[in-house]
Amino acid sequence: GEAARVLHYLEVESDWRNHVPRPPELASRWKLSRTGVYRAYEELVKAEFVIERAREYYLSPLVAWKGTERQLEQACTELFGETMNIFKKCLPPPAIAEGKILGYYPTSRGSMKRVR
Numbered sequence: 001g002e003a004a005r006v007l008h009y010l011e012v013e014s015d016w017r018n019h020v021p022r023p024p025e026l027a028s029r030w031k032l033s034r035t036g037v038y039r040a041y042e043e044l045v046k047a048e049f050v051i052e053r054a055r056e057y058y059l060s061p062l063v064a065w066k067g068t069e070r071q072l073e074q075a076c077t078e079l080f081g082e083t084m085n086i087f088k089k090c091l092p093p094p095a096i097a098e099g100k101i102l103g104y105y106p107t108s109r110g111s112m113k114r115v116r
Contacts, residue, residue, distance in 0.1 A: 006032070006040035007049055010059050017067050017075060018059040020050065051079055 009030050010020045021029065027037040041057070044050040051058045061079070065072050 002036045003040040003043040003047075006037055007044060007063075010044075010050065011064055014059045014064065014066055017071055018061060018065060020057045020059050022055075022057060053079075 006026070009026060009032075013026065013029070014020050020026070023037045023041050024034055026032065027034045041050060045052050049060050049063050051060055058075075058079075061072055061075050065075075067075070
């Protein structure tokens with residue numbers, strides 16, 4: 001329902017290193033109910049799709065990532081206390097080797113698809 005729709009908007013709105021707007025900003029931009037957006041953020045934080053740190057919100061790097069591999073490892077270390085080596089297995093080697101901007105999400109088949 002509402003949480004899935006808000007998650008979609010957050011994927012669109014996330015910027016470099018997955019920073020996303022606060023609930024009132026997102027509600028205003030997309031003309032959504034503030035109450036519904038706050039409720040959706042609560043659900044998404046509880047489900048760990050969104051991470052709240054010092055009144056700022058970030059899309060979990062386990063959902064999607066916009067940044068380099070090095071920044072991904074740094075973000076995972078900051079957020080989870082460890083690097084997430086699983087990402088190295090999922091990302092195509094050329095993108096890692098070239099240090100290009102990475103933006104991937106998991107597909108239903110278990111592979112990773114590039115966000116354009």
